[in-house]
Amino acid sequence: MTDLFPPVVADTQPLADRLRPAKLADVVGQDHLLGPSGPIGRMLAAKRLGSMILWGPPGCGKTTLARLLAAEAGLTFEPLSAVMSGIAELRKLFEAAAKRRAQGKGTLLFIDEIHRFNRSQQDGFLPVVEDGTVILVGATTENPSFSLNAAVLSRAQVFVLKRLEEKGMALLLDRAEALTGQPLPLTVEARELLLTLADGDGRYLLNLAEALFALKDLPPLDSAGLLASVQKRAPLYDKDREEHYNLISALHKSLRGSDVDAALYWFQRMLLGGEDPHFIARRLTRFAAEDIGLADPLALPQAIAAWDAYDKLGSPEGELALAQAVVYLATAPKSNATYRAFKNAAKAARDTGSMMPPKHILNAPTRLMKDIGYGAGYAYDHDTADGFSGQNYFPENLPRTRFYDPPERGFEREIRKRLEYWDKLRAKRQEGGE
Known part of the structure; x- marks a missing residue:
């Protein structure tokens, strides 16, 4: 197993860094891209690595994958963070890449959080991508369709990395125990809970494991002991980004489909992610008019009453009123006849x-x-x-x-x-x- 792990740089090196895969075969959870029939696997087999955008949730291995691709293709790896860098840093990298190219050497330019670059900054690296000075690999947690220029997307393939499944995360824990030479101090049930708490984020999972390895001379923790020892991760949710729209879409369609339990689930996911309850109340009111209408004339007053109740009670008491509206709307008869009549009359007018x-x-x-x-x-x-x-x-x-x-x-x-x-x-x- 020793060849699986890169050498430890220092005792203070985080476990997640010490466990970074040393070769592509060790990457967990992305076989759909890296396997022999996967698009990146086929690129490497043909020795024709192209520019790409790696889109996936935090902790799924985007940075590691880019580094290993550079090594596999024999390219100089040049990392850059869109948060910390600007046009000046890009120009320096382009000049260095041009010199390497003149010497017959290639460069893989890795831009982490590429969606943070504005439109003009994104346009800035198009010429060097187009003429082959660099192979661009961008990493993003945001939907590239919304966050990247069409010109960038036309020059780079978008590959979707998956959040790690339980099998892959269990493998990471096995590797962590092999590297440290000690088992995690957890019962079987608590170990399963640990995988759930990580929510598909391998880096976060290893950070939790590192905190547990530091607990010395204690009997194995049960689920309650684990929750008392580690900080539960907040659900991934950004009110200004794609997840915001994904979850409100899931709530709206669950209501339309009269699935009260799914609607309550997405409602709670939004609340736990920090969504403004006023936004939810507004969308529930819209739903009452658009998807129920006069099939149940009380649906709209129910939604408005829940909104009003939240305004008077605030959180967390007022959230129960919104939950009542979710239940009412999900179980009400559905009709978009008023909505269609509104649209048809507007067209005629x-x-x-x-x-x-x-x-x-x-x-x-x-x-x-x-x-x-x-x-x-x-x-x-x-x-x-x-x-x-x-x-x-x-x-x-x-x-x-x-x-x-x-x-x-x-x-x-x-x-x-x-x-x-x-x-x-x-x-x-x-x-x-x-």
């Missing part, structure tokens, strides 16, 4: 321009307006036998159009009956019958 209302429904406050027919023939609906006149309220040159078509669900079943009743009355009035 745009397409028909400035058509006037029919004259009989216009007010006539002046003699001139009466003389030209404003208000002539208007029937006051309350004076009719059925409280319904059946008159035309559309512009004269616009055929009657059905925008709102309620389904046979929830309260809208009753609305549909009313519309059908009025349709029959309207047909009778237009035929001149009673």
Whole structure:
């Protein structure tokens, strides 16, 4: 096993650094990219390494992979952090890479957190990527579609690294025990809990393991003892980044699918990640109008009441009111008929321009307006036998159009009956019958 681990630089070197793989075969959890049939594996076999963007969660091995790719391809590894560096540092690296290229040597430029570079900075390294001065490997935790220039994406393949699964993380713990020569002081159940706490982050897992190795002369910790000894990791969530949109999408679609348990799960994931409850309340209110509408007329008041209750109670008490709204909305009958009617009416309004209302429904406050027919023939609906006149309220040159078509669900079943009743009355009035 000794050849598996790089030599220890110092006693203070973190365990995660001491356990960095020394060769690509030791990389855990990324066989879909590095295996013989994986895209990077095929590149290396063909000895044609191209520029790439490594997209994945923290602790999945992006930096290690870039370093090993440089070694495998015989390239000089030049690391750069987009957080700490700017155009000046890039220019120095480009000059050095150009000199190496003149000597027949290649350079792999690794830019960690490449999404932190602004658009003009990203444009700055396009020429040296395009002419082959450097092979660019960028690492990002953000969706490249949103955070990187189209020009960069056209010159580099995007590879998605997976969060480590339990099998891969268990292998890391085995390696840590082999390197240190001691077992982790954990029961079987606590060891499984440790893998859960790491949430797919190999670096974080090894940091936790290092803290546990430091506990001397103690009996194995059970799950409660483990939780008391280490700090639980907060769920990965960035309110300004892609995860924010992913989770609200998951909540919205779970509500639409009437899956109350999944909806509650995503609701809690957002709260635990630090999402503003007001944002959640706003989206619940939008959902009530868009996906339930008049199938349950109480859905919108429920959402607004929950929002109001949160404003009055604050956290954490007010979060229960939002949870009640989540349950109500998830279990309510669903209809987007109002939403579709709104969109259809908007299209018709745009397409028909400035058509006037029919004259009989216009007010006539002046003699001139009466003389030209404003208000002539208007029937006051309350004076009719059925409280319904059946008159035309559309512009004269616009055929009657059905925008709102309620389904046979929830309260809208009753609305549909009313519309059908009025349709029959309207047909009778237009035929001149009673």
